[in-house]
Amino acid sequence: MTEPQAEFFQLTAKYPAFVGGFGTGKTETLANCAIRDALTSSSALIALYEPTYDLVRLILAPRMEEKLSDLGIRYKYNKQENIIYTSAPNCGDFVLRTLENPARIIGYESYRAHVDEIDTLKKKQALLAWQKIIARNRQQPAGVIDPFNRVSVYSTPEGYQFVYDTWGRNPKPGYVMVQAATYTNPFLPDDYVQTLMESYPPALIEAYIEGQFTNLASGSVYPDFSRKLNHTDAVEAEGEPLLVGMDFNRLHMSAVIYVMRDGLPVAVNEITDGRDTPSMAQLLVERYKNKGHAIQVFPDASGQNSSSKNASESDLSILKGAGLSVRVNSTNPAIVDRVNAVNALILNGQGERRLKVNTHRCPHLTDGLEQQAYDKNGMPDKSSGIDHVIDAAGYPLAMLFPIVKRTATSQSLRV
Structure with a gap:
């Protein structure tokens, strides 16, 4: 043998x-x-x-x-x-x-x-x-x-x-x-x-040939993510400030909770399949804010529209009304820019893995980063249901660690 x-x-x-x-x-x-x-x-x-x-x-x-x-x-x-x-x-x-x-x-x-x-x-x-x-x-x-x-x-x-x-x-x-x-x-x-x-x-x-599990679909969106190499056992410390990426989808609300260590993001927990924005806000308050954590939420920019529960109140106003700090631009970043920002943190050209994920506490995020593929139109596939938590994870990363582009004409930097 x-x-x-x-x-x-x-x-x-x-x-x-x-x-x-x-x-x-x-x-x-x-x-x-x-x-x-x-x-x-x-x-x-x-x-x-x-x-x-x-x-x-x-x-x-x-x-x-x-x-x-x-x-x-x-x-x-x-x-x-x-x-x-x-x-x-x-x-x-x-x-x-x-x-x-x-x-x-x-x-x-x-x-x-x-x-x-x-x-x-x-x-x-x-x-x-x-x-x-x-x-x-x-x-x-x-x-x-x-x-x-x-x-x-x-x-x-x-x-x-x-x-x-x-x-x-x-x-x-x-x-x-x-x-x-x-x-x-x-x-x-x-x-x-x-x-x-x-x-x-x-x-x-x-x-x-290697006998390893890998994405055999039409191309992995996050090809360099490794549940071993990007893993950390880190958890939030008592009273440590938290950054929360949030995606709005009624009955499929998602959030990823980060801490910053040495200026770099560490995903320490996740929330998936939340009912609606009020329940997510309540959960963040009870689980973290009431225990001394300052919270900044980086949500889907579409939350400036009316919420799925109350047409007279936006998702962002619900979060603010719960005492949560909200950081959001007028529009979401381009999908390619968000994906590139995440990939640059997963593994950059110097071989540095700057994004760490507690894969035990963030199992859905880990699965999504491993498995999400591009669809036939060249966009991240949304048919599998793993996209919500990945979108949530990407909003704060795209804002705080954007890919800087240089224009060919003016050579000026723009985000």
């Missing part, structure tokens, strides 16, 4: 995931782990899953037959039932199923399960399939002392999909991941990696 394969093979977690680029041996690892699990009891049933029937027929079944033959384990593959029956002592059987229709994952109980390329499914379908699989994974094979049911996943990282949400973003106890790069497999042709490097753009190289 390669080093990542061996590391995964020895995991004792209940829900392990082997996430790797092309050629890292995901199917080989699946077959090895599946046979290991079957060699516990002749009554054990090991469930194997592929996204489609073609993958079962063309890849999974032939690989399992090859491995069983190499090990001298007698078997019979019933193609109609899609079950591999073995006749070796203390070796169970294998049921092969697809993920295309999760509702059909019924009628059997498995001792262990192995799921291949689940990230090729849409998130909702993948989640439903996962729930069905773990529900079926409850068999107690005869003769096994302290049986331990386990479901393993093997997948290429297909952007920020189900595998990222489950194992990469904030994994629950028992969810453990091993990531493998293509070049960890010494059995590949010598020019295999170089050929991929020459054929793929950077985002695909990150996913399909």
Whole structure:
């Protein structure tokens, strides 16, 4: 085995995931782990899953037959039932199923399960399939002392999909991941990696060679943001002045709370899915102002219009009426200027990461900075719902750290 394969093979977690680029041996690892699990009891049933029937027929079944033959384990593959029956002592059987229709994952109980390329499914379908699989994974094979049911996943990282949400973003106890790069497999042709490097753009190289999660949409809006490199554990100190970026959207009000450390912004908290402007103002007062924090709000300039709750009162006047200081220009900065200002703070030309984010306290902002892509019109995509908190985060940064432009005619500086 390669080093990542061996590391995964020895995991004792209940829900392990082997996430790797092309050629890292995901199917080989699946077959090895599946046979290991079957060699516990002749009554054990090991469930194997592929996204489609073609993958079962063309890849999974032939690989399992090859491995069983190499090990001298007698078997019979019933193609109609899609079950591999073995006749070796203390070796169970294998049921092969697809993920295309999760509702059909019924009628059997498995001792262990192995799921291949689940990230090729849409998130909702993948989640439903996962729930069905773990529900079926409850068999107690005869003769096994302290049986331990386990479901393993093997997948290429297909952007920020189900595998990222489950194992990469904030994994629950028992969810453990091993990531493998293509070049960890010494059995590949010598020019295999170089050929991929020459054929793929950077985002695909990150996913399909490095085995890392990356934005595979039409271009990331914030490509240099890193939840590791831009992370901080900092929180607001007692009585420390706060800067609050705010975006107005009824039932989806968003705010990002900053402190300034050494003249640079640190995002220490967020508020998402607020009901309306009065409730947001009340929340800021109760959570921060009444505890001694001076607050400056940098809101969406459209808040100078009437609020969504009271046509006779603007969002800005509601904030001011709550005793909050408001800093806002007559119009919002151009979207490209706001994006550029944020990106320059995330990582500048000198390699400095001047924007820090407490990713534990700002999970939605972190997801948004990682995942927001450009739409077909070249604008930041707003269809996913992650844009509100990013807009809120950008208003104070664009005002306090604007990108300075030099005109070609006068060479005078303008913001």
